[in-house]
Amino acid sequence: xxxxxxxxxxxxxxxxLHRRVCLVLTxxxxxxxxxxxxxKLASDISGRLTNEVLLxxxxxxxxxxxxxxxxxxxxxxxxx
Amino acid sequence: xTEPIQKTWPEIVRLVLGRYDEKLLREVVQRFLxxxxxxxxEELIERxxxxxxxxxxxxxxxxELDESRRTLLAALxxxxxxxxxxxxxxxxxxxxxxxxxxxxxxxxxxxxxLLPDVVKLEQKDRLPKPCKNPYIKSFEQWIGFPGPEGLxxxxxxxxxxxxxxxxxxxxxxxxxxxxxxxxxxxPLAPVLQADGMEFPLRMSVLLQMVHKDPLRKNQQGGFxxxxxxxxxxxxxxxxxxxxxxxxxxxxxxxxxxIGLKLGILIPKESELHPGAxxxxxxxxxxxxxxxxxxxxxxxxxWNPCTGLNDNPxxxxxxxxxxxxxxxxxLGNLPANQWVDPELLESWVIDHHPYWKDRESIRxxxxxxxxxxxxxxxxxxxxxxxxxxxxxxxxxxxLSPVGRSILGLQKENDLQDVIAxxxxxxPNLEVLAFRQGLSPALARDLTNLATLKSIGPxxxxxxxxxxxxxxxxxxxxxxxxxxxxxxxxxRPTPQAVLDAIKTWSNKHxxxxxxxxxxxxxxxxxxxxxxxxxxxxxxxxxxxxxxxxASEEGIDFSQYRLTATRDYGLMPEKCVQVxxxxxxxxxxxxxxxxxxxxxxxxxxxxxxxxxxxxxxxYQLSPETLKKADQLGFTPTVLDDWFQQRxxxxxxxxxxxxxxxxxxxxxxxxENMLVVHLENExxxxxxxxxxxxxxxxxxxxxxxxxxxxxxSLEKLRKALAHAGHKLVEFxxxxx
Numbered sequence: 001x002x003x004x005x006x007x008x009x010x011x012x013x014x015x016x017l018h019r020r021v022c023l024v025l026t027x028x029x030x031x032x033x034x035x036x037x038x039x040k041l042a043s044d045i046s047g048r049l050t051n052e053v054l055l056x057x058x059x060x061x062x063x064x065x066x067x068x069x070x071x072x073x074x075x076x077x078x079x080x
Numbered sequence: 081x082t083e084p085i086q087k088t089w090p091e092i093v094r095l096v097l098g099r100y101d102e103k104l105l106r107e108v109v110q111r112f113l114x115x116x117x118x119x120x121x122e123e124l125i126e127r128x129x130x131x132x133x134x135x136x137x138x139x140x141x142x143x144e145l146d147e148s149r150r151t152l153l154a155a156l157x158x159x160x161x162x163x164x165x166x167x168x169x170x171x172x173x174x175x176x177x178x179x180x181x182x183x184x185x186x187x188x189x190x191x192x193x194l195l196p197d198v199v200k201l202e203q204k205d206r207l208p209k210p211c212k213n214p215y216i217k218s219f220e221q222w223i224g225f226p227g228p229e230g231l232x233x234x235x236x237x238x239x240x241x242x243x244x245x246x247x248x249x250x251x252x253x254x255x256x257x258x259x260x261x262x263x264x265x266x267p268l269a270p271v272l273q274a275d276g277m278e279f280p281l282r283m284s285v286l287l288q289m290v291h292k293d294p295l296r297k298n299q300q301g302g303f304x305x306x307x308x309x310x311x312x313x314x315x316x317x318x319x320x321x322x323x324x325x326x327x328x329x330x331x332x333x334x335x336x337x338i339g340l341k342l343g344i345l346i347p348k349e350s351e352l353h354p355g356a357x358x359x360x361x362x363x364x365x366x367x368x369x370x371x372x373x374x375x376x377x378x379x380x381x382w383n384p385c386t387g388l389n390d391n392p393x394x395x396x397x398x399x400x401x402x403x404x405x406x407x408x409x410l411g412n413l414p415a416n417q418w419v420d421p422e423l424l425e426s427w428v429i430d431h432h433p434y435w436k437d438r439e440s441i442r443x444x445x446x447x448x449x450x451x452x453x454x455x456x457x458x459x460x461x462x463x464x465x466x467x468x469x470x471x472x473x474x475x476x477x478l479s480p481v482g483r484s485i486l487g488l489q490k491e492n493d494l495q496d497v498i499a500x501x502x503x504x505x506p507n508l509e510v511l512a513f514r515q516g517l518s519p520a521l522a523r524d525l526t527n528l529a530t531l532k533s534i535g536p537x538x539x540x541x542x543x544x545x546x547x548x549x550x551x552x553x554x555x556x557x558x559x560x561x562x563x564x565x566x567x568x569x570r571p572t573p574q575a576v577l578d579a580i581k582t583w584s585n586k587h588x589x590x591x592x593x594x595x596x597x598x599x600x601x602x603x604x605x606x607x608x609x610x611x612x613x614x615x616x617x618x619x620x621x622x623x624x625x626x627x628a629s630e631e632g633i634d635f636s637q638y639r640l641t642a643t644r645d646y647g648l649m650p651e652k653c654v655q656v657x658x659x660x661x662x663x664x665x666x667x668x669x670x671x672x673x674x675x676x677x678x679x680x681x682x683x684x685x686x687x688x689x690x691x692x693x694x695x696y697q698l699s700p701e702t703l704k705k706a707d708q709l710g711f712t713p714t715v716l717d718d719w720f721q722q723r724x725x726x727x728x729x730x731x732x733x734x735x736x737x738x739x740x741x742x743x744x745x746x747x748e749n750m751l752v753v754h755l756e757n758e759x760x761x762x763x764x765x766x767x768x769x770x771x772x773x774x775x776x777x778x779x780x781x782x783x784x785x786x787x788x789s790l791e792k793l794r795k796a797l798a799h800a801g802h803k804l805v806e807f808x809x810x811x812x
Contacts, residue, residue, distance in 0.1 A: 012637060012638055012639040013606050013637060014691050015599050015601055015638045016601075017598070017600075017644070018671070019597055019646060021595070022592075022593065022646065023592070024590060024592050025590070025591040025618075027588070046676075047673050049621065053621070055672060055673065055676060061592070061594055064592070073586070073589065073590050074586050074587045074589075074590075075590040076552055076588065076592070077552065077592045077594055078591060078592065079594045079628075
């Protein structure tokens, strides 16, 4: 009997882990633009990973949350 | 608190016995287990842990104990507390008639019924590792080194359960002094009993208060002055309950201490932060009251006499053991027998070692404390019933709930509460009628709405912040509506449902991951493959997925190519190839910021990339786009210095220099003079007669000259004795 092994599906998937990442996930791209347009927030954002995902500078989480709340948003914060 | 101990005690016993020296362990186990064979230490410990679950064996050993020892165990069992300070055990033992409380504790330690708490029960969530070097050689040696926190004793729950039924050596009657009047209850006076919800409700107030501002503690362990004032001034936390019989000093502080013991508040560094409600809140009012009762003997910084004890030099709290003995004494009386609390207090003072030398004790500590405890605290947690006499004095007795909590009877008078107890009003106010509240409902409601007043009908207010908080605890819009519908006496007004819906929708627009794990896959296909295998993460781009925590990620399915901490500084992780425009990223060192920066001025070259390196290429188009996005040549140069360790490559500078205002490169016809060596070229450049005809030096041995100057140069060279030979290259 011929046994065909499916190596591709059983192989371990290569992945790189980025730990302790602080990021903001917005519902859509314009919302991310709105956040980036806010001067106080822009200085706390270190980069835009995708259209909807913004990276927050280390240690700036609380000021980002406070500024978003000042803007009238109600972000849900997921702690570890 | 009770439930985790019920689960973790075998591990605690194992860890404690593992700290016994082998000789001591064998002695204790010999008395407790009486093994016939010589087992290795590890097996001996395992057998000992198993023996705690052996009801027949435990009963037999308890029967063999001296009655005074059994009495002490029964008192501890009825308290519901598993951790005791050594001093408290001695005090309780002496109240029970033992001359020397310490010998009873030694006996129980030597026979394995009590264990030294050397693993810190408060930290049971992170119990220490097994000990490699057992250090308890004898209990006398252990007592000799109390350490800064003092000595504590652990009563294993199985021993507690088997000891609870033993009788206590306490009086059956409390007589007044000769000549004094014997107080009799008024048969027409009502029996006063609290509903037991006051403390659970105030715990919710405390939690809401700490959510706004954590309570701060100073270096001595006391509260910050301002926080203490807030605790004392909070009208819902510290004000008298509506059915109060007596004023309780510093009720807010007492509730804070209870909250800490139950895990509702969590100490973090020098602050108290919100924790979680214990699981007993789902077990009904009886379970909650039992847990609060069990927490009382462990409270150090509050006593019924003075309230807060913030004197760092005097942390002794004899009132804990004294109050416990008083309640146990009530439990020792017939169920319906009323007692004058002052008589009971006198009896405790006569028997408790703290009051032995009364002359050295402040008069304020001699009288009145037990009345405050019984009528103020024990009454509110429904342990005590009271009846008022004509003169305004009260008599007390243990309530059916109290008898049930002490294990003296199984049944109690707690009834099932009415489920429909809420009135939700269109102005977002919620009235919760007290008789229908259970701890679980009070918890759910105060998670959802801000508590405004506590009374026969508790007033709550639905606010955006309170609803967001509920959403953050994991509730969804449907759950909130379900809760209001299930317990509402009327249908929830549409305006309220709309407001909750609006707040819920708004809440879901922005999600912040405070400390997420981001999984970066080399290709979109790898990410799809991982998701199809059940990766518990949210896909946020074609190669990235985010997970709030690593729990649930089956790492056996993945090969980690690199791990990177987001908090670390960016590293040099890019190299440039010889062409000057191809950038190669070292995946093992690269960080997320690089991933956000590179695509802004370079194109990803998929064909040249692999799992270990990602290749990007710059071009005039990408650099033009970068310039528009703010990546000016200066910013780009800084980036190169940071990521590559050197400035922009000449090729990139060439592209960046090609701007409209830059000097354009010129094309002109020129003749090249090749020389035999560098010295001759240097001579031509130096001698004024020849140098004036040279246009530029192209290299060490090559000079350029215009066709007009060629003859002049030829003559000047001939003048110096050199002949210029003309070489015509074949035309292509």
